Amino acid sequence: MELSYWELKNWFTDIDYTIVGSGIVGLHTALRLRERFPAAKILVLERGMLPQGASTKNAGFACFGSLSEILDDLKTHSEEDVAALIEKRWKGLQLLRKRLGDQAIDFKPHGGYELFLKEDELGFSECILKLPFINEILKPLFKADVFSKETDRFGFGNIQDYLIFNPFEAQIDTGNMMQELLKQAVSADILILNQQTVTSYSDAGNHVEVVLNDFSFKTNKLLFATNGFANALTNGAVKPARAQVLITEPIKNLDIKGTFHLDRGYYYFRNIGDRILLGGGRNLDFETETTTEFGQTKIVQNKLEDLLKNVILPNQDFQIAHRWSGIMGIGNSKNPVVSQLSENVFCGVRLGGMGVAIGSLVGTELADLI
Template sequence: MELSYWELKNWFTNIDYTIVGSGIVGLHAALRLRERFPAAKILVLERGMLPQGASTKNAGFACFGSLSEIMEDLKTHSEEEVVNLIEKRWKGLQLLRKRLGDEAIDFKPHGGYELFLKEDEFGFNECISKMSFINEILKPLFKADVFAKETDRFGFGNIQDYLIFNPFEAQIDTGYMMQELLKQAVSANILILNQQTVTSYADAGNHVEVVLSNFSFKSGKLFFATNGFANTLTKGAVKPARAQVLITEPIPDLDIKGTFHLDRGYYYFRNIDNRILLGGGRNLDFETETTTEFGQTKIIQNRLEDLLKNVILPNQDFQIAHRWSGIMGVGNSKSPVVSQLSENVFCGVRLGGMGVAIGSLIGTELADLI
């Protein structure tokens, strides 16, 4: 790479902090560093044209876990761990709203709902039986019951008669959120370079040598906010998880409003611009979906279309407008990894599919490791 004197001087000299990843975590880390170190030179490197992962590809759910998902987590985590995780997600959502403002992210507190298919009577009854217990352990955090049983008023098909409602859930516009974060970063004199891949790094003790595909430079500290792409970095503690999504063409007189969960959070849908956005299904084929490659598969797309036709929009015509995928970071634990890898290298990864909720908090915690 042939760089001019000006390029070297302005972009790659005397860098105090370099952040890899310009998603929710990376930009919150950068903004937090700017608050703490007003005169520091901060550089953000992004491998994609836009944040490459899930930050601009997620469904825009301001949520912290459906009832069945929380019950599933209690099978592999202690009660204290689950409550702490929900508290982090809830605090992260408040931090996101405070930093960006509800209007900027198109925050809509329509509440959230969980559906149960007709054939999942056992799962439905189990959730109803445990609902009061879950409400009790969450009451110190929310000061009210989180989950309640409600009749289906949306006309869904092939489901149990009742939905589980969560008044604390909301939806945002993912694109607006990331645009506002980018605006704030630029306003804070944070340098952002896109389509730059960090191929390696070396911690030299008093600085880090950061190697790009055809160029290297020195940085005082190096932060990785690469979530689903952090497998090697964390020695396997983070695994990629692809999420496939589709969205319909506008539907006249669409009466569905809110965020909706199905099957322990593995499926999720919402209204947006008179359309239905629907995603999920990686539980149909975990092995194939443990990938950093973007794309769709027939088994999952067919299932999503089947849910649209028979559950979400029965007896309604609809057309699919667009399909895409995002890469999340998951692992054996739902707890994020915020840690120091060496003297001058740090990471904040493994958001467990809850990046909108927890990303702002993890970015702040990452910056505060300094």
């Protein structure tokens, strides 16, 4: 890379903080560092044209976990851990709304619903049975019951008679959210360079040498906010998880409003105006979906289309307008990894598919490690 004197002087000299990843976590980290260090030189590096992982690709759910997902988490996490995690997600959502404003992110508090397939009698019964217990756990945080039983008024097909309703869930516009974050970062004199891949780095004690393909520069501190791409950084504590998503063409007289969950959070859908966005299905083939490669597979796409046809929009005509995928970061624990890797290198990763909820908090915690 041939750089001029001006490019070296303005972008790559006397850098205090370099953040890798310009998604929700990376930009919240940068903005928090700016609050703490008004005169610092802050550089954000992004390997994609836009934030590469899931920040501009997610479904726009302002949620903190469906009832069946929370019960599933209790099989591998303690009651205290699950309650603490939900509190973090809830606080993260409030932080996001406070920083960006509800209007900017098109926040719509329609509530969230969970539906259960006809054949999932066991899962449905367990959720109904344990609903009061989960409400009790969450009452100190929400000061009210979170989950309640409601009849299906949306005309879904092949499901149990009742849905589980959560009034604390909402929708946001993912594109608007990221544009507002980028706007705030630029306004705060944070430098953002896209299509820059960090190939290696070394902590020299008094600075970090950062290598971008055939070019290197020095920074005082290096912070990684690369979530699903952080496997090597964390010795396998973070695994990538691809999420496949589709969206329909506009549907006449669509009467579905809100965020909807199915099968322990493995499937999720919502309305965007008069369209349906539907994603999920990695549980059909965990091995293939543990990847940093974007793309679709037949097994997942066929299942998504089947759900649209037989469950979400029975007896309705629809056409699929577009398909895409995003890369999340997951692991054995749902708790994020916010840690110091060496004297001058830090990371905030493993958002567990809850980036919208927890990303702002993880970014703030990452910046506060400095």
